[in-house]
Amino acid sequence: MITQGMVALVNYSIHLTPGLLLFGAWFALTPRSMTAIRILILLAAFVLMRDAMTPLRMWALSDDVQIAFTANTFVLAALGGLSLLLVAGLAWVAPDLSRLVVWSKGNCAVGLARGLAVGCLIGVPLRLYQGVDTQAIHDYWVWLPGMVVLAYGANALEEVLFRGYLQGYLEQQLTPLRAALISGVAFAACHAFLALSVTQLGWPVLLFTLIEGLACALLRMRHGVLAATLAHGTAILLIAVPLVA
Incomplete structure (x- = not known):
């Protein structure tokens, strides 16, 4: 599994x-004073990193918004861990952008509880609709720990970019609510290429990401990025299954 995982990760890196x-x-050539452009560059780079996984069969989407991720737990854990390293690396490379990140607001425990609840509200109905039977999925419980690392690690990176950098920057220019709405809509718009070209699944993906994006943006407005990350990661974890080769 580890050898196969290393081959997959090297192939992904080369790609x-x-x-x-x-x-x-x-990004390096863009002056630090051009904050909005630097944020958009990072968002575009993230979209490339995410969408490139589809043709490499590291993940796949279905028309009922079920997400299947590679069955290789080493790959899942590595991608989640690398995402967290990228969060740390961005804090070092672009400390000015990292100052825009509001990790927590108000009572942290309440925020995390609401983040978990929102994630369940998004994910559980879809899980029930999809009728996923974990007992019928081969090695599901072996696969799950790696998926947990990916769900929360990779979505921490995504939330830092959309809810930390973008929404944090917009709050300096606009009201918090309008900043949240733009962040949520931008999140869905950045899935348009995935929905309409890479997978051609269309509006179900865009509707799901719009709901998820707005929910996470409003959580960020009220409770900070940690709560939004917990909601995002939980929702993805609940609708995810191993990818059948």
Whole structure:
């Protein structure tokens, strides 16, 4: 499993390298004073990293918004861990952007509880609709720990970008509510290429991501990025299954 996982990760890295080098050069050449452009560069680079997984069969979407991730738990855990390293790396490379991230507001425990509840409200109905029977899925419980790392690690990176950098920047220019609405809509819009071109699944993906994006944005407005990350990760975890080769 580890050997196969390393091969998959190396293939993914080779696939991404040309594009990421260009995004990195673009980011490095953009003055720090151009905050909005730098945030958009990072968002575009993230979309590339996410959507490139589809043709490589690291994940797949169905028309009922069920997400299947590779059955290799090593790959899942590695991608989740690397996402957290990227969060730390961005804090070092772009400390000005990291100052925009509001991790927690008000009572942290209440925020986390609401984040978990919102994640369940999004994910549980879809899980029931999809009729997922974990007992019928081979090695589901072996796969699950790696999926937990990916669900919360990768979505921590996504939430830092959308709810930390973008929403944090917008709150300096607009009211918190309008900043949250833009963040939520932007999140869904950044799934348009995935929904309409990469997978051609269309409006179900866009509707799901719009609901999820707005919910996480409103959580960020009230409770901070940690609560939004918990909601996002929980929702994805609940609708995820192992990808059948």
